[in-house]
Amino acid sequence: MSGDTTEEAARRRTFAVISHPDAGKSTLTEALALHAHAITSAGAVHGKSGRRGVSSDWMEMEQARGISVTSAVLQFPHRGQVMNLLDTPGHADFSEDTYRVLAAVDCAVMLVDAAKGLEEQTRKLFDVCRHRGVPVITFINKWDRPGRDALELLDEIESEFRLKPTPVTWPVGGPGHMRGLVDVRDPDRMLRYTRAPGGAKEAVEEVLDAAEAEQAVGADWEQAVEELSLLRETGGTYDPESFLAGKSTPVFFGAAISNIGVRLLLDAVVDMAPAPGPRPLADGGERPLDAPFSGLVFKVQANMDRSHRDRIAFVRVCSGVFERGMTVTRAATGKPFATKYAHSVFGQDRSSLETAYPGDVVGLVNAGALRVGDTLYAERKAVFPGMPTFAPEHFSVVRPVDIGRTKQFRRGIAQLDEEGVVQVLVSDRRGEQAPVLAAVGPMQFDVVQHRMENEFTAPVRLEPLPYSAARATDAVGAEQLNKSRLVHGEAMHRARDGVWLGLFPSKWHISSFEREFPDSPLEALIAAHE
Numbered sequence: 001m002s003g004d005t006t007e008e009a010a011r012r013r014t015f016a017v018i019s020h021p022d023a024g025k026s027t028l029t030e031a032l033a034l035h036a037h038a039i040t041s042a043g044a045v046h047g048k049s050g051r052r053g054v055s056s057d058w059m060e061m062e063q064a065r066g067i068s069v070t071s072a073v074l075q076f077p078h079r080g081q082v083m084n085l086l087d088t089p090g091h092a093d094f095s096e097d098t099y100r101v102l103a104a105v106d107c108a109v110m111l112v113d114a115a116k117g118l119e120e121q122t123r124k125l126f127d128v129c130r131h132r133g134v135p136v137i138t139f140i141n142k143w144d145r146p147g148r149d150a151l152e153l154l155d156e157i158e159s160e161f162r163l164k165p166t167p168v169t170w171p172v173g174g175p176g177h178m179r180g181l182v183d184v185r186d187p188d189r190m191l192r193y194t195r196a197p198g199g200a201k202e203a204v205e206e207v208l209d210a211a212e213a214e215q216a217v218g219a220d221w222e223q224a225v226e227e228l229s230l231l232r233e234t235g236g237t238y239d240p241e242s243f244l245a246g247k248s249t250p251v252f253f254g255a256a257i258s259n260i261g262v263r264l265l266l267d268a269v270v271d272m273a274p275a276p277g278p279r280p281l282a283d284g285g286e287r288p289l290d291a292p293f294s295g296l297v298f299k300v301q302a303n304m305d306r307s308h309r310d311r312i313a314f315v316r317v318c319s320g321v322f323e324r325g326m327t328v329t330r331a332a333t334g335k336p337f338a339t340k341y342a343h344s345v346f347g348q349d350r351s352s353l354e355t356a357y358p359g360d361v362v363g364l365v366n367a368g369a370l371r372v373g374d375t376l377y378a379e380r381k382a383v384f385p386g387m388p389t390f391a392p393e394h395f396s397v398v399r400p401v402d403i404g405r406t407k408q409f410r411r412g413i414a415q416l417d418e419e420g421v422v423q424v425l426v427s428d429r430r431g432e433q434a435p436v437l438a439a440v441g442p443m444q445f446d447v448v449q450h451r452m453e454n455e456f457t458a459p460v461r462l463e464p465l466p467y468s469a470a471r472a473t474d475a476v477g478a479e480q481l482n483k484s485r486l487v488h489g490e491a492m493h494r495a496r497d498g499v500w501l502g503l504f505p506s507k508w509h510i511s512s513f514e515r516e517f518p519d520s521p522l523e524a525l526i527a528a529h530e
């Protein structure tokens, strides 16, 4: 059995695509799945307009805003390996969700728009990868459109991220007049692509030797050869050790929309991305792959689909074999949890899942008791480090529009809190009738309003509070803040775990509170917007 686990784990590649909105993450996700023959036509995963597959309630909102709120988990085979691709929300307001997803992957593909280079959200997501020690592969997308010079883009990655870019593919022809790609490991040939219309099918790939390439594209080939020799001289060649240590990034060029360069990227995930390994435990130890089952809940989501009104907990298997029907223990409570309803979740489709190995993601249905950050285990106890909560910067009192729907209101707010859509705060002063919602970004409030109205049939009214900074504190600090005459702050506790938070109008007020009560403990929370 343990031999099986280690062998199966070695075949897994669990990764996520991170990017600034609009860089082409959905397009690339579909192109990757298409290449692995997981889907037969682009559009099956995210159900973009005019294509098939839209069913979730809040996908309406997602489409209207052009952002991805929901997360899809795709599993597909490629070259004898099992690929697990976890989707991440694109907008900065959902960075806490992204952080959680990145806790469940072994590698990230950083997507960069060739015309825009590194963007705000690329920077933030990269920071999260660095913080979590997740190695990053870079894909420079939209090379079929006018954009920036390839060497200039590499410079930007190196100077801003202190990350050595090591190109694995190199474009022949500048952005907007792409003639083909060179696989740097086989530099005397050019790969030429014939575009598949609308990206619906894989692009046709042709191999030209140097003489044929020279004849076909002339000066563009010569320039590519020159640039490649320059890169070799400056040491920009792929180095597995520094990549895994987070010091270099293999770089690929392409156009996801026409599937150009996508096969090479997918092969790179197989060849370069690390397989699951032993996982650090909260007590400083490690859970080896062949230990009994253990898993980390990295996402909880209800009502993903109108036809399945229930709650799914997404669990990354960290050790051992997961078998549907097994009873596992929830580390937080020591209570058993039956896994009769385990699913693999492919975009909006589900199918029962019987067995899963380290690196795989299991969707546990009817998982009312599970919370984000929970550890599940069988036989031998394991507790993985908890998921940090981000410092909220936006606060609003929430009330039901219709008092007659108080029951639905309470149920909905509690549900959204458990999913981590927002944090719910309560204070003795305000009472339970008027909880306060705390968010990293204001778009989280839009999700609350939309879901409260559409899923819980309890429309809500939000009233913003004049606070913009929060610190964790204790009961003494809370009392002092509520009493302070100088600082117009307020203390509340988090409904989820009882932790006291001090809310302040600004960071400046935090300093004056610290001067007024030097002994009062205030602890910084992870900042999302630095």
Ligand code: G4P
Pocket (backbone or CB within 6 Å): 019, 020, 021, 022, 023, 024, 025, 026, 027, 028, 048, 066, 090, 141, 142, 143, 144, 145, 254, 255, 256, 257, 258
């Ligand atoms: P996102 O998930 O990162 O937000 O990006 P998405 O895939 O939705 O892509 C954003 C836009 O960029 C889309 O155009 C998409 O077609 C386009 N795009 C993605 N990859 C490429 C590429 O390689 N080359 C070019 N030229 N365009 C690309 P849209 O007009 O906003 O949407 P749509 O109507 O085409 O779906």
